Amino acid sequence: MSADTKRSDPQAAAVTLRGLGWKSHFQQQLNEDEALTGLRPARVTSVRRSGLHVLGPDVDTALPPFVDPEGGDGANATIGDWLLLDSELPTARHMLERFSLFKRRSPGTGRAVQLIAANVDTVFIVTSCNQDFNVARLERYLTLARQAEVTPVFVLTKPDLADDPEAYVEQAQALDRSIVVECVNAKTEAGANRLLPWCGAGQTVVFVGSSGVGKSTLVKTLTGEESIVTQGIREDDAKGRHTTSARELYQLASGAWLVDTPGMRELSLADVKDGLEIVFADLSDLSEHCRFNDCAHEAEPGCAVKAAIARGEIDAQRVERWKKLVQEEAHNAMSLVEKRAKDKALGKMIKTTLKGKRR
Ligand SMILES: Nc1nc2c(ncn2[C@@H]2O[C@H](COP(=O)(O)OP(=O)(O)OP(=O)(O)O)[C@@H](O)[C@H]2O)c(=O)[nH]1
Ligand SMILES: [Mg+2]
Ligand SMILES: [Zn+2]
Structure with a gap:
């Protein structure tokens, strides 16, 4: 047991996959891909700039940072990730698809x-x-x-x-x-x-x-x-x-x-369109009754959101917080270049999102 992986019970039983949080979600990936046969699963237990620490049934070691060759926003192995290591060397070959x-x-x-x-x-x-x-x-x-x-x-x-x-x-x-x-x-x-x-x-x-x-x-x-x-x-x-x-x-x-985790100074959201539609599902639903398709719930006639606020059915402050988060999300979803080119399109995007096009 390394100094990096702290466990409350020094007599802890041998490390097992299940004990590490292994799920059928991961086993399935192994079963479905022959190329992964023979590789050893290990879980990332700490992340520092210098590298990772991984723990598995037969491995407890430091590794350099691992980036999944398939790329994308979440390509870096992070804490809680499952890596597949070479059978001989402690080298990561593959990162298993996450369930969250x-x-x-x-x-x-x-x-x-x-x-x-x-x-x-x-x-x-x-x-x-x-x-x-x-x-x-x-x-x-x-x-x-x-x-x-x-x-x-x-x-x-x-x-x-x-x-x-x-x-x-x-x-x-x-x-x-x-x-x-x-x-x-x-x-x-x-x-x-x-x-x-x-x-x-x-x-x-x-x-x-x-x-x-x-x-x-x-x-x-x-x-x-x-x-x-x-x-x-x-x-x-x-x-x-x-x-x-x-x-x-x-x-x-x-x-x-x-x-x-270290305390966060600020929490900027990224790619949370679905999350917003769940947290604010009631407002999203309500907005479908606005007269205009692209209602921004400001001063438009026939705004169902404003009407509900006036009737005291929903909290005006919560609506403002919702609009702010939707706007932030729309801004983030666009690259800077796109932003310059499509200032108008952005306004429209905010409006349609506020309009709550539910999937
Ligand atoms: N009285 C009291 N003190 C608490 C309670 N929870 C935390 N503290 C104290 O609050 C202070 C900060 O607690 P930490 O556990 O260091 O806070 P943290 O969230 O880990 O902070 P960071 O590591 O900076 O993100 C410590 O002095 C704790 O003893 C509580 O429920 N009651
Ligand atoms: Mg702390
Ligand atoms: Zn409206």
């Missing part, structure tokens, strides 16, 4: 995409019962989760420091009645253990959220891994100090894999 992928637009103005984690079953969207709590940001994370087809759970920390934690729970729940909202003191076992229902054997869960919300504290309490570093937040604005700097996979005694 969590990604965002890299911070800054470029269009590059940053992969957060692959082959994840559940995402814990972590925020605190303090100034970090922000409905618009939660909605962004939710869109990301829906796009990736990963089960989202809202985890609200620091109820022990809040006057009225229930008020935060209600706001989070109002975003989507079907999502589980857990409000937990991350520093206590009783609190962190509330997350165990999503942490069965072979399950992979990723913790995301701003710096200082208690992602590492939760992982530390759940795994009992003393080496995990956590750090107090700034008193005045509750902002964290970006303590965790690399994504890391930890195994729980239950057999689940937890991915701790």
Whole structure:
């Protein structure tokens, strides 16, 4: 066992594919491609600039970064990915097709995409019962989760420091009645253990959220891994100090894999059209009743969205957040060159998306 792959139980049983989160989705790919026969599966357990660390039934080693020859936005192997290694040398040959992928637009103005984690079953969207709590940001994370087809759970920390934690729970729940909202003191076992229902054997869960919300504290309490570093937040604005700097996979005694991630300063979305249509399905549906096909829900006559706001049936602020995200998505979907050439087309694209052409 290398220093990179931390496991809570030093006596842990031998590493098995199933224990690492192997699923029929991966086995099928092996069965269907003869060229893959004889290669050894291993899972990426940590990602640094210098390279990867992989763990498999008969391998536990560092590897250089791996880029899938088929290319595309998500071609770099990331944490949680399954690679097939040579039978002799520890060299990656192939990356198995993922069943889920969590990604965002890299911070800054470029269009590059940053992969957060692959082959994840559940995402814990972590925020605190303090100034970090922000409905618009939660909605962004939710869109990301829906796009990736990963089960989202809202985890609200620091109820022990809040006057009225229930008020935060209600706001989070109002975003989507079907999502589980857990409000937990991350520093206590009783609190962190509330997350165990999503942490069965072979399950992979990723913790995301701003710096200082208690992602590492939760992982530390759940795994009992003393080496995990956590750090107090700034008193005045509750902002964290970006303590965790690399994504890391930890195994729980239950057999689940937890991915701790560095706190995000901003969350720019990329390729989330489907995610938006799920999170805002009600608004999308409603907009089909607008008189004009390309209604922007501003001042057009016969706008079903405006009418519903006027009747008090939907929240005007939520509509504004929806429009903003749809616009952002449309901007991102176009390259810079295209943007210059097709300024007008962009306006149209935003309108048709707001119009909610559902698949
Ligand atoms: N009282 C209380 N303190 C908490 C709770 N959760 C986290 N903390 C504290 O909040 C601070 C930040 O926690 P971290 O776990 O380092 O936060 P993080 O999300 O990992 O932050 P980054 O690694 O910077 O992204 C630490 O001082 C924790 O002890 C909680 O539920 N209650
Ligand atoms: Mg951390
Ligand atoms: Zn309208």
